[in-house]
Amino acid sequence: MPEVTPVPLSTLTTLRTGGAPTRMIDALTTEELVAAVRDTWASGDDWLVLGGGSNLFVGDQPFDGTVVRVRTSGIERTPSPRSGFARLRVQAGHDWDALVAFAVAEGLAGIEAMSGIPGTVGAAPVQNVGAYGQEIAQTLVEVELLDEATGDVSTVPAAELGLGFRTSVFKHHYGSVAARPAVILSVTFDLEEVGAGEREVVGSQLRRALGLADGAAVSLAWVRDHVLAVRRSKGMVLDDADPDTYSAGSFFQNAVVSASFARTLPAECPQWPMTPDIDPVTIIPLSAYDGVVAPPASVAADVKVSAAWLIENSGLRKGFKLPRSRAALSTKHALALTNRGQGTAEELAELARFIQGRVQSEFGLVLQPEPVLVGIEL
Numbered sequence: 001m002p003e004v005t006p007v008p009l010s011t012l013t014t015l016r017t018g019g020a021p022t023r024m025i026d027a028l029t030t031e032e033l034v035a036a037v038r039d040t041w042a043s044g045d046d047w048l049v050l051g052g053g054s055n056l057f058v059g060d061q062p063f064d065g066t067v068v069r070v071r072t073s074g075i076e077r078t079p080s081p082r083s084g085f086a087r088l089r090v091q092a093g094h095d096w097d098a099l100v101a102f103a104v105a106e107g108l109a110g111i112e113a114m115s116g117i118p119g120t121v122g123a124a125p126v127q128n129v130g131a132y133g134q135e136i137a138q139t140l141v142e143v144e145l146l147d148e149a150t151g152d153v154s155t156v157p158a159a160e161l162g163l164g165f166r167t168s169v170f171k172h173h174y175g176s177v178a179a180r181p182a183v184i185l186s187v188t189f190d191l192e193e194v195g196a197g198e199r200e201v202v203g204s205q206l207r208r209a210l211g212l213a214d215g216a217a218v219s220l221a222w223v224r225d226h227v228l229a230v231r232r233s234k235g236m237v238l239d240d241a242d243p244d245t246y247s248a249g250s251f252f253q254n255a256v257v258s259a260s261f262a263r264t265l266p267a268e269c270p271q272w273p274m275t276p277d278i279d280p281v282t283i284i285p286l287s288a289y290d291g292v293v294a295p296p297a298s299v300a301a302d303v304k305v306s307a308a309w310l311i312e313n314s315g316l317r318k319g320f321k322l323p324r325s326r327a328a329l330s331t332k333h334a335l336a337l338t339n340r341g342q343g344t345a346e347e348l349a350e351l352a353r354f355i356q357g358r359v360q361s362e363f364g365l366v367l368q369p370e371p372v373l374v375g376i377e378l
């Protein structure tokens with residue numbers, strides 16, 4: 001077992017908080033990963049799988065359990081059963097942005113708008129990562145996972161992963177009941193073979209972010225370069241020299257509210273209608289069928305509202321910090337809570353609670369954190 005000397009999680013997480021766990025294992029191959037996780041489950045210890053640490057908010061108390069770092073890598077390209085697509089099976093520890101760079105270099109479309117998202121490929125399905133209108137649910141075929149319930153390795157199609165807005169069956173805050181405790185070993189995508197040439201950019205959100213007119217044609221490489229530039233300007237690409245990137249990206253999720261609640265918010269608050277749930281199939285037992293099928297209940301689509309707007313319009317500007325605190329809102333992005341250096345998890349949590357309180361008293365809704373909380377509560 002590749003056990004290593006435990007190091008503080010503050011050195012392995014982008015919010016830079018957390019003490020050293022009791023035990024730490026670095027898994028460099030899938031076999032090591034499976035063996036380490038099975039061994040930890042058998043011991044009954046608490047466990048935490050760690051990728052790039054970019055979506056974790058870890059408390060100040062040392063984690064009393066085993067941290068397994070996923071450090072596998074590798075991309076396998078095979079033909080896809082879908083004509084015009086290539087299939088990529090990627091090891092869980094592979095760097096996400098390295099995968100995007102590979103896909104763009106190979107002329108494969110579908111993940112280029114997600115350039116610059118930190119972390120590993122194995123963690124990407126956990127919150128169905130996304131940016132500028134692209135999310136991995138659009139290209140994900142299946143994941144190979146090790147399931148705690150059975151102890152077995154199995155392949156699970158994307159449709160069974162409960163992928164939604166920044167969520168999936170894998171996303172849980174430490175300590176709460178997990179929908180499906182499992183470790184992702186590899187992730188398989190189908191990406192469209194479009195080559196290096198220029199093509200129309202799909203998605204109005206992406207076109208707007210890149211300043212492109214409808215119908216404008218650019219290459220995948222152009223999209224990647226410009227997405228990276230936009231993200232850098234917002235502190236959304238990790239950079240040791242820029243404390244605005246000592247964050248977990250967006251700390252709060254855009255709030256999903258009912259259409260009627262959304263109408264109570266100021267009209268200037270950006271809102272995006274969500275796709276309504278498809279009506280469930282109504283099954284009428286033959287014995288109860290009287291020749292009449294009730295019309296489907298009308299489903300009013302929920303609305304996603306901008307958490308950044310709510311924060312800024314509750315009176316908290318970019319760069320805001322509480323007195324004497326080493327936690328602050330990013331100076332470039334109102335949604336990113338940042339650690340300005342040696343700040344504790346408690347200082348960050350205090351700021352998060354303060355923001356939640358301000359937004360709740362101003363607009364009547366509680367913003368929910370996006371990162372996974374380990375050993376800390378808001």
Ligand SMILES: Cc1cc2nc3c(=O)[nH]c(=O)nc-3n(C[C@H](O)[C@H](O)[C@H](O)COP(=O)(O)OP(=O)(O)OC[C@H]3O[C@@H](n4cnc5c(N)ncnc54)[C@H](O)[C@@H]3O)c2cc1C
Nearest residue numbers: 051052053054055056119120122123129130183184248249
């Ligand atoms: C500057 C910055 C910008 C960001 N921008 C975006 C963005 O644009 N869009 C977006 O969606 N996210 C964004 N994020 C959040 C983050 O990068 C993603 O959620 C990323 O997928 C996390 O990957 P990770 O390897 O760092 O996961 P970690 O932080 O290590 O882990 C996150 C969760 O996934 C679990 N996990 C990790 N690996 C596995 C595995 N193999 N199997 C099962 N569970 C696992 C962990 O236990 C934990 O619960 C940003 C973060 C930062 C710091």
